Amino acid sequence: MPSRFRLHDLTIDLARQRVDRDSSPLDVQGLSFRLLACLVERGDRVVGFDELMETVWAPAVVNEETVTQRVRLLRQSLGDDARAPRYIRTVRGRGYQLGEPPIAIDDTATNRRLSPWPALAAVLLLAAVALGAGFLAREQKKPVTGPQQELLERARWYAAMGQRDNNERALALYDRALRQSPDDIAALTGASRARAARTCLYNHGADDARDALRLAERATGLRSDDAVAWSALGYARDCLGDARGAIAAYERAVRLDPNDDATRSSAAYLYQEMGRLADALQANLDMRGDPSKVRYREVQIAREYELMGFMAQAEAHYRHAFDLAPDNVFANIAWPAFLFAQQRFDEAAAAIAEARQRGVSRAELEQLDGEIALHKGNRDTATRYFRQALALRPQSSVAKTLADLYASAQVDTAWVGTRIAQFKSTQIDNPWPASRLELAVLSLAIDDRQGAVSALSDAADLGWRDARYLQASPLFRSLSGDPSFQRVLDTMRRRADADRMRVLTAKWCPSELPCSM
Template identity: 30%
Template sequence: MSAETPFLMGPVRVEPAINRITGESGPVELEPQVMDLLVYLAEAKGEVRSKDQIAAALWPDASVNEDALSRTVWKLRQALGDDAKAPRFVQTVSRRGYRLIMPVEPMGADAPPVTPKVSRSVLMLSAAALVVVLVGARIVLRQPDAVAPHVAIAPDETSALLDRADGFYAQYTRSDNEAALRLYERVLTEDPENAAALAGLANALTQRVIRWGLDGEANRTTLTEALQSGEMETPRSQAALQRAAALALEATEIDPGHARAWRALGLIRAAQSEFDAARRAYDRALVIDPENWGAMINLSELEDLSGHPERQADLLARSFEAMSRDYAANPVAIRPWQSEVGLAVARLRAEAGAPQQAELWYRRVLALDPLNADAVKGLAAVLRESGDEQGAQALCRELETAGGGLCDL
């Protein structure tokens, strides 16, 4: 079978030349690497292919970690509507690799396309519940007979809900965090195996414990404050963190290549004072996504907590750079953080006896946030200590003229 020849795989038509599959729910475009995986498994005719064999075939000139392969397999299953626990197409063979279990039949390029069918809901009555299975959505709902039929969330609406939840979560206020929590729960009501929603809910539950406490009376901004308060050790907090950990772990099992799930797990382990486990989770997130600035920020605090403050500044500097590259695509999440991260780097450089580097970082913050009072005051202090009194006073006057407050140097 040629790698360019269309073929049938049960009810699915596969067109490798245009990276498209068409099944009962309609056409789906695949990433080239995902299509390459599907063709490679199809050519194996049901035989198991090891992870090493697949990596060598798909990435012949690169060293690929297991997460990249796992994520590619996950994307293929998502496109096929397959379930790793009860596979129809791609089977995981424990300790060996993967194989295609759906029969493959080569076909000519002029073969007629598969006609999408309207999926039918399969209704099953039990003693207390009506279970509605929506083909292709992996949605299971249980309702008492007396309850009106539930309208499922469409895939586009699920994506919109996740974006909205992430937007609320990124504000780091108690009310926004609670709103995010409820939106993640709504998605999970419809799609219990949505890795993004599981990771988001784990994050929101963890932030609730760290920042505000389970009674909502605390007002903390860092994990360090939370650990020093002793509240993380209470039975209620430990139970809440255990629930969050279970959600994050489930997300990593569903999608091992989900960087945010590993970052969430890292924060939870750090809140449980399991610093080595937290570091492993953060490192995993950064292997998957080297630009994950949130994991870098969390890891920088962990390094300080575990007795390695000298590593903080470098991690925060990397985070600042990654945020600069990602800002245009993700301003809502980045804006509350970037100035504070840059200021932290500047202060750490100053404390380390590197005033020139501190000055550079204060100026970098002001280039993005021109009226940041802390950056103006920090830079003015550095200039004054270096003998540039005139420059320090000019900065303060500019801030005061713009209504940014007094320097108080």
């Protein structure tokens, strides 16, 4: 079968996995290219959902919505319009087909154009032989892959897919590898990360993260110089809310392996949450490899821009991540949260609805929808959303607080008092700034405005910088106009502005910002 095809003004090279328009490459990679290749290989035939899922995604298990989202991304990359398609047509109820039959390109003619001189062709042939010989020599030196390595490779493949079901498949394989070899570092760290992901990404309780911590501690005990083990330890601590312990483990991993961009970005996220905005941005910009391979980096950069007041740049990155990474859990949360803080409530609600259609089920989205309902005066609707948030994350303290507070029109002051006492006895040493927002909500429920402002001031001291959210949320509406509340907001803005100036005057200031260097 030919390897190069013409489709309208596109040149599609299946062997090199490349798409060009007028000799300029387009950003069509990974699953998007595999989807396009599948359609090209079938000519002008209609390709059904089952065939696409089997050819492009197998052995991963996906649904028709995943296929639809990937077609949308491919169309965006090609500049195609679903309403007037040139390249990919939707055949209702059946699947997809190319807009016209692809035309095979004569590779022989192409090779003659690229190699006009026989001597040059000989040199290229010798170079190809030498390159092939070197590759074969390296391959012959590689050890034969045994059953354990094959098991771990398949587990890593599933884990990299970034979806709940595939995380479970990865975990099952890692556990199987551990049963065969309990001290295998790769199996220990892989099982640790998959268990922590259950807690951090997929609404499981803290027990999974505790198991993850135990596995990672065993791995670092066996190999104290293993960067991957320290990264897994950081992730487990991260998912348990131990921000300082997580930062220490992440930083040790990066010292052991300075090329570990993913772990560097994980540390950057925690810098961001602790109010170290310039440090977070610098770490996210200091990538040693391909930044696009760091899964949540763009969302983090958008958040750092937002908190430092670079709103246009923040919006561009949030929207890009939301549009081009429909399976990115945090992109599906961050974009509507950004719109909410901008008081663009209808747009936020629409983004939440789209995230749900993509299969994202997160307590954060339910809480946002509840706050939007409160803003619109729909208390009953808000109560329903807060209950759904609690159902998704029964172990979440803030979800329980909101669900119980809004369960009745009458505030149970005794319950609130007990809840505040419990919070102060169990959460007072919690380093996460957002934890103090829950205490502020409880204080406002019993009209303790001074207690609420004190809690928000503590949040600012711990690193909370999102003054816009506090102004937008109906949870804090009763503080509007309170001078002490305004002073807390001013403190947050002033500290964020200090980081903003540090970025603008830094040598590493990104070119998309109005740098002063």
